[in-house]
Amino acid sequence: MPEHAHQVNVPVTRVDGNAAAGPLGEILRLDITTAIGTCRHCGTAAALSEAVVERDAEGVIVLCRSCGHTLLTYISRDGRQYLEFAGLKSLNAATS
Amino acid sequence: MAIVAGWLVGTVARAMRVTPQGRILVLDVPEWPGNLAGQHLDLRLTAEDGYQAVRSYSIASFGEGTSVELAVDMLPDGEVSPYLVEDVEPGDMLEVRGPLGNFFVWRDSQTEPVQLIAGGSGIVPLVSIARAHRAAASTAKFRMLYSVRAPEDAYYASELAELVDDSFALDWVYTRTAPEGFARTAGRITRADIEASTLPVADNPLVYVCGPTGFVEAVARILVDLGHPAERIKTERFGGK
Numbered sequence: 348m349p350e351h352a353h354q355v356n357v358p359v360t361r362v363d364g365n366a367a368a369g370p371l372g373e374i375l376r377l378d379i380t381t382a383i384g385t386c387r388h389c390g391t392a393a394a395l396s397e398a399v400v401e402r403d404a405e406g407v408i409v410l411c412r413s414c415g416h417t418l419l420t421y422i423s424r425d426g427r428q429y430l431e432f433a434g435l436k437s438l439n440a441a442t443s
Numbered sequence: 444m445a446i447v448a449g450w451l452v453g454t455v456a457r458a459m460r461v462t463p464q465g466r467i468l469v470l471d472v473p474e475w476p477g478n479l480a481g482q483h484l485d486l487r488l489t490a491e492d493g494y495q496a497v498r499s500y501s502i503a504s505f506g507e508g509t510s511v512e513l514a515v516d517m518l519p520d521g522e523v524s525p526y527l528v529e530d531v532e533p534g535d536m537l538e539v540r541g542p543l544g545n546f547f548v549w550r551d552s553q554t555e556p557v558q559l560i561a562g563g564s565g566i567v568p569l570v571s572i573a574r575a576h577r578a579a580a581s582t583a584k585f586r587m588l589y590s591v592r593a594p595e596d597a598y599y600a601s602e603l604a605e606l607v608d609d610s611f612a613l614d615w616v617y618t619r620t621a622p623e624g625f626a627r628t629a630g631r632i633t634r635a636d637i638e639a640s641t642l643p644v645a646d647n648p649l650v651y652v653c654g655p656t657g658f659v660e661a662v663a664r665i666l667v668d669l670g671h672p673a674e675r676i677k678t679e680r681f682g683g684k
Contacts, residue, residue: 361656363680366499368543369485373449380546396546397678404496 382440480575484541516564551579562654593620614640
């Protein structure tokens, strides 16, 4: 499936929310591919598997497929994890 | 139940070149918990200098067992796929995390009609679903439309042909080179192809579309245009800008 480059001078290939399931599943303890995320900017509610994801060696950026705004950013670097919910208004997920 | 079990060690059991650009890899992962048809995993490679690269791959196998099958297409500028397609050999170790994702899955309790639409190596999760359909002896009506550049680029062509029966139909689109005698001229998938070779809206099928981003976007747009409700279309995209 997804391929992307790690060097900053090479564009990151865009994939979908499936590529964020691993890292975000570990930190959030939920299946984000079935979780419904609502965008704060345009109000679109959609399964995060359908979101646009940019992934590189350090983390993932999840973008709203409708309006392109950043929903959330996850970075793992130097033994620290950083999670920012920029435009994710809410997340509605099944109990596992 | 843990959502993600962390990284598991796997050993390459078999590596088969099946297309000019791709290989099927069978991994032996002793701690693999099994997976649903359509799920994926993350695969991690660690270089000698410690640099790590992670990619997601759909799983062609399903069910219980510790044997995990992937089909990997080589992307020329990739840093992982050339290694997996050209270099990795049986006995080599790598790490996997999964199974991941319950969105793009099919369970044998589903009885509704299903349309599968694949572009290129997007066939992998759909093969898993088609295998699960056969293994369950499901009578749910299945139809698959598989778009490839040329016949030699198709993964699982002979296996898919063998799956064809009263409840599984298979249709092909060739985008560059069609086999001799094939009725359709080679070219990208069109609205007419989808109208002619997929289950109609009247069947209210659940539609699974997997392929490169541009392919998936084009197909999904046509499906919606034909009247399929957006919530009946599940998509999985890879690559592309």
